[in-house]
Amino acid sequence: MYRIMIIEDDAAMAKAMQKQIEAWGHEVRCVEDFRNIIHAFGEYDPHMVLMDIMLPFFNGYHWCSEIRRISNVPVIFISSASDNMNIVMAMNMGGDDFIPKPVDLEVMMAKIQAVLRRTYDMAGKTPMLEHRGAILNLNNTSLTYNGERLELTRNEFRILQTLLENKGRIVSRDTLMTKLWQMDSYVEENTLTVNVTRLRKKLEAAGLNDFITTKVGSGYIVG
Structure with a gap:
């Protein structure tokens, strides 16, 4: 079973597509907030995206480019503008296939199955935390926010990974120190404080204020 995200502002069409895909045993989520598609993408972590070109606020080309900054997940474009120029544009913007409107649900499923086989027989999905x-991105240890990529040090990445893996729970300083320095017999506690401070400054510079909260006497939590 694969997770498939549908980004289509025609609710009736999106539901018809969802019903057909679910009949093949896949899990489907339809995007409803077209202002915050990347957040929905990171939260759902789909194996495939079906992307309409004409969307509210930003078009499908824009969102495909944003997805391509953080993931190689296959994207199939859907559009009533199925002339050669739009098809070429869709492929150049990082799309893996193109389905013209009105959507033939049987053709849609054939293309979905083909792209899934081609993609996941050859490579797994990009692991990420959002x-x-x-x-x-757990493969290249980078953090992406608002289309900007932040390079993290090894320690900063491990701290953030541990906190994100425990979203909503306080992570103790001892747990973080064990994650960071498993091979060392002794590390000063101040070293952890320095690393967390540097990570916070990077996050705040990117616009992520109060992302890591200190719980005095307990540890840290992402919020």
């Missing part, structure tokens, strides 16, 4: 629109 919170408040910030997406931590």
